[in-house]
Amino acid sequence: MPQTLADAAHSELLIKKSRFIGCVQPVADRERAQHIVAELRATHPGAAHVCWALLAGGQSAAVDDGEPSGTAGRPMLDVLRHQDLEGVLATVVRYYGGVKLGAGGLVRAYTDSVAQALLLATKVPIVRHVTLICDAPYAQEGMVRRELDLAGATLGAVTHDANVTFTFQVAEADAAALQARLSEAGHGRITWRDMQA
Numbered sequence: 001m002p003q004t005l006a007d008a009a010h011s012e013l014l015i016k017k018s019r020f021i022g023c024v025q026p027v028a029d030r031e032r033a034q035h036i037v038a039e040l041r042a043t044h045p046g047a048a049h050v051c052w053a054l055l056a057g058g059q060s061a062a063v064d065d066g067e068p069s070g071t072a073g074r075p076m077l078d079v080l081r082h083q084d085l086e087g088v089l090a091t092v093v094r095y096y097g098g099v100k101l102g103a104g105g106l107v108r109a110y111t112d113s114v115a116q117a118l119l120l121a122t123k124v125p126i127v128r129h130v131t132l133i134c135d136a137p138y139a140q141e142g143m144v145r146r147e148l149d150l151a152g153a154t155l156g157a158v159t160h161d162a163n164v165t166f167t168f169q170v171a172e173a174d175a176a177a178l179q180a181r182l183s184e185a186g187h188g189r190i191t192w193r194d195m196q197a
Contacts, residue, residue, distance in 0.1 A: 002084050002085070002086040002125075002126045003083070003084060003085055003086070003123040003124060003125050003126060004026050004085060004086055004087040004088060004123070004124055004126055005024060005025060005026045005085070005087075005088055005121045005122065005123060005124070006026070006121075006122040006123070006124050007025070007026070007121075007122065008023055008024065008025035008026075008121075009023070009024050009025075009117045009118065009120040009121035009122075010022065010023050010117055010120070011023075011113055011114075011116035011117040011119075011120070013109065013112060013113055013116065014097075015097075015101065015105070015109050016097060016099040016101060016105075017097025017098055017099050018094060018095060018096055018097035018099065018101065018109070019094070019095040019097065020092055020093070020094050020109050020110070020112075020113045021044075021092065021093040021094075021095075021113075022090070022091070022092045022113030022114055022116060022117040023090070023091045023092075023117055024080075024088055024089070024090045024114060024117045024118055024121050025088070025089055026087050026088060026089075027054070027056050027087060027088065027089040028056060028057065028087065029056050029057045029059070030054060030056065030057070030059050030061065032056075032089075033052070033054045033056065033061070033089045036089060036091070037050060037052050037063075037091060040091055040093055044093045044095075046095065047093045047094060047095050048066070048094050048095060048096035049064075049065045049066050049067055049072065049092075049093070049094040049096075050065050050091065050092075050093050050094075051063060051064055051065045051067060051072035051073055051076065051091070051092050051094070051110060052065075052073065052076070052089060052090060052091045052092070053073050053074075053076035053077035053079075053080055053089075053090045053114070054077075054088070054089050054090075055077070055080045055081065055085055055086055055087070055088055056086065056087045056088065056089070057087070060077060061073070061077075062074045062076065062077040067094075067106055067110075068103055068106065070103075070107075071103050071106035071107050071110065072092065072106060072107075072110045073110075075107045075110050075111045076090045076092065076110050076111070076113075076114045077090075078111070079111055079114045079115055079118065080114070083118060083123075085123075086126055087126070090114045090117070092110050092113045092114065094109075127171050127172075127173075128171070128172040129154075129169045129170060129171055129172060130169065130170065130172050130175050131156070131167065131168070131169050132167075132168060132169075132170065132175060132178075132179065132192065133165065133166065133167045133168075133192070133193040134165070134166050134179075134182065134190050134191065134192050134193065135163040135164070135165050135166075135190065135191045135193070136163060136164050136166065136182075136186060136189070136190045137163055137164070137186075137189050138160075138163070138164055140164075140185075140186050140189065140190065141164045143185055143186070144164070144166055144182060144186070144190070147178065147181055147182055147185065148166070148168055148170075148178075151170055151174055151178045151181075152170070152171070152174070153168045153169060153170040153178065154168060154169045154170075155167075155168045156168055156169065165193075179192065
């Protein structure tokens with residue numbers, strides 16, 4: 001199950017006099033990620049590199065920021081993918097210490113920076129919700145409300161017309177079972193609206 005982070009977590013590594021400041025944090029999209037990276041550049045004007053990786057909203061990014069190609073952004077992105085994360089930005093600010101690390105050393109340094117920050121991060125499952133609409137006779141309004149409450153659904157609009165119309169959100173994984181329970185408890189008198197209509 002994909003996860004995201006509850007909040008930001010940081011790490012700091014010193015490797016052969018180079019300082020690597022890592023951070024993982026939840027982000028909604030690429031635009032927000034680029035804003036955060038720009039803020040990091042402004043906060044760390046003396047840094048040699050501000051590398052980053054992003055998995056958010058179906059988009060990914062791996063930016064080496066001047067490090068040899070494939071030694072920073074891609075390894076950072078691989079760590080995020082390996083942990084099945086979504087909506088997460090990983091950044092590593094590097095202050096160069098005067099000693100070259102080589103391609104393998106850079107990959108390890110950037111990978112470790114992200115991995116260490118993730119060890120301190122609180123991961124939370126991503127629960128996708130769907131919106132459903134049903135019509136029920138007035139006599140079944142209380143039963144529908146109880147079932148929605150038991151299922152942990154979030155009730156939206158309720159309108160009273162010829163029938164009672166409920167609009168609600170429920171976890172995608174629970175939607176089919178809830179619809180079946182309501183249809184059975186309503187003895188076939190609950191009708192479902194097509195969301196595409």
